[in-house]
Amino acid sequence: MKKTFMGKDFMLGSETAVRIYEQYARSLPIIDYHCHINPGEIAENLRYRNIAGVWLGGDHYKWRAMRINGVPEKYITGDADDYEKFEAWAATMPKLAGSPLYSWSHLELQRFFQVTEPLSPATCKKIWEHCNSVLKDLPVREMIRRSNVEVIITTDDPADDLRAHALLAKGGCSAKVLPGFRPDKLLAIESPDFPKYIAKLCAACGQEIRSFPVLKSVLSSRIAYFAEHGCRASDHGLSTIPYTPCSEEEADRILKLALAGKTPQPAECDAYRTALMLYLAEEYTKRDWVMEIHYGVLRNINAEAFRSLGPDTGFDAAGDAPAGTKLAALLNAMEEKKALPKTILFSIKESDNELLNTIAGSFQRPGTAGRVQQGAAWWFNDTKAGMANQLRAYSELSVLGTFTGMLTDSRSFLSYARHEYFRRIFCNFIADLVENGEYPDDEASLALLVKGVCYDNAKSFFNV
Known part of the structure; x- marks a missing residue:
């Protein structure tokens, strides 16, 4: 029987799926723990x-x-x-x-x-x-209210003054709007703009950065500043996963090379990034922050388009660089230092689903469910099939009930509908298990599972 276009049973393949969605998922608040919307537009209540x-x-x-x-x-x-x-x-x-x-x-x-x-x-x-x-x-605050958004975590540079967040903390928005710490420009030591960015960071903190120890000190103060403004999470966009161990003296030498306007060799860049990620992980662990890692994107692959339009304009692709060995080594180095924070891993490659779940499962600790876990299907994979495949891998290789669920990763205030899209796919996934006799049609079990993945787990994991 043909369905109504985008009707009540959209993405829901059975009466069981409709019931699960309507009873347990539809009216849940949204924890949007990673997005790219402008907090200043919320503060001014843009229309x-x-x-x-x-x-x-x-x-x-x-x-x-x-x-x-x-x-x-x-x-x-x-x-x-x-x-x-x-x-x-x-x-x-x-x-x-x-x-x-x-x-x-x-x-x-x-x-x-x-x-x-x-x-x-x-x-x-x-x-x-x-x-x-x-x-x-x-206006945008009404869009947020109508979407039943409870928490928004934005993406903010270490040099940001967080003025908009300070204004929002005084009230006026129905959702709690918190900053997210994103030090990508500090990690991009190979960029010609790296010295210019360091100068910007110096201006923000009022301290000159000429060495790796000073850089760490500045970062510690900026992380503390973000924490004062309610930050609970960090995010890192990496083309490839770094892991080349080096001494602090070597990291200092590489940093000074870049500050002098010279481009370090690829192995040196990897070593610097490794040292910086290990230090950042220590700082996040001290504050019980979540560390998110998004990796694998080939960015700005059309040079002419990049020259004319700049970054983040639609000219990126899914990369194919191997990540497993270095990712496992990086997380292990953090764990060896007792400095592996709660971590969510996102790969641009759908074929990494099994890799991420099996690596994540090797770094758990009593007291925190899903301490290291795969994140929701991301970017080119946040499709109907991509989400279903991520759920399959997570359920078969991890513990599905620990999953922190969906995020928008978006620049649009209308994109909260993506949470509904995910919730429908998730409820249909669970309903298929029920219909096939693989999971009980038990109200308490279904409520715990669906509410956990769609709301409760993210709220607890991010301490919001």
Whole structure:
């Protein structure tokens, strides 16, 4: 029997799945423990002028799809007016069958704007006008409130002043908005901009950085500053996992080489990153922070596009560099120093599901469920199949009931609908086990499992 488009049973393959979702998952609050939204826009309670601004601005997922569809750059990141850009997206949508972008976009239209018809060139004008009318009374804090978001953890540079977070801590937003510590620019010692970034960090902390010991001291003070503003988590975007042990003297030599404007050799960069990650892990452990590691992306692979548009514009790819040996060694080195924090591991490669779960299972400790664990299917993998495959690997090789669940990893305030997308897939996964007699249809067990993965585990893991 044909289902209604994006209806009550969307992504739910049985009555059991519908029941599990409706009873245990649908109304749970959201802990969005990693995202890229701008906290300043929450502090000012930004009100978007139109749907293109909130939907297409900064969304490199959509930009990438539009380019694949042959849309000229003028209508993606260029100087076309907002309605022309929205038209280009509407023309792309009917071709996105099977894409999570198609599902996410229509979930967002339904949940925020009560639009139930598909977006297409035929409905473009009508939906544009309706959404813009709704947006007049839908500033970003109201989007957060309607989405039942309880906690938001943003992505913030060590040099940030966290002014927006300080303002939000005084109230005004229904969700708790906390900073997340992201030291990627400190790890990118091979970048030509590294000395310039160090100068920025010096200005933020009022201390000159000329050596590795001083860098560690500055980082300790910045981490303490973030902790004062409620930080509970760090995140690290790594192209490859580093592990080349070196002495502090060697790390100091490599740092000074980079500060002099010279590019260290690849092995030296790896050694510096290893030393810095080991130090950071100690600091995170002291404060019971969660350490997130996202790795494996080939970034900015189109040089011409990077020169004209910059980073984070849709020209990244899934890398294929091996990670297992170095990841295991890095975590072991942290563990040897009694400085392995609670850790969530994200790989851009779906084929790493088994690798991450088996490595994570080797670094557990009494008292913390899922102390080291694989994170949710990420980026190119946060699809229907990608999420289901991640759940399969996690359930077969780890303990599914310890999983911290979904995050948006997004720059859009409408993307909280992705939590619903995940919850539906998760409930369908569990329902299939129930239907096949592999898990009991027991209310207490189902409630514990579903509420844990969709809400309780993240709340506990991040101490929020």
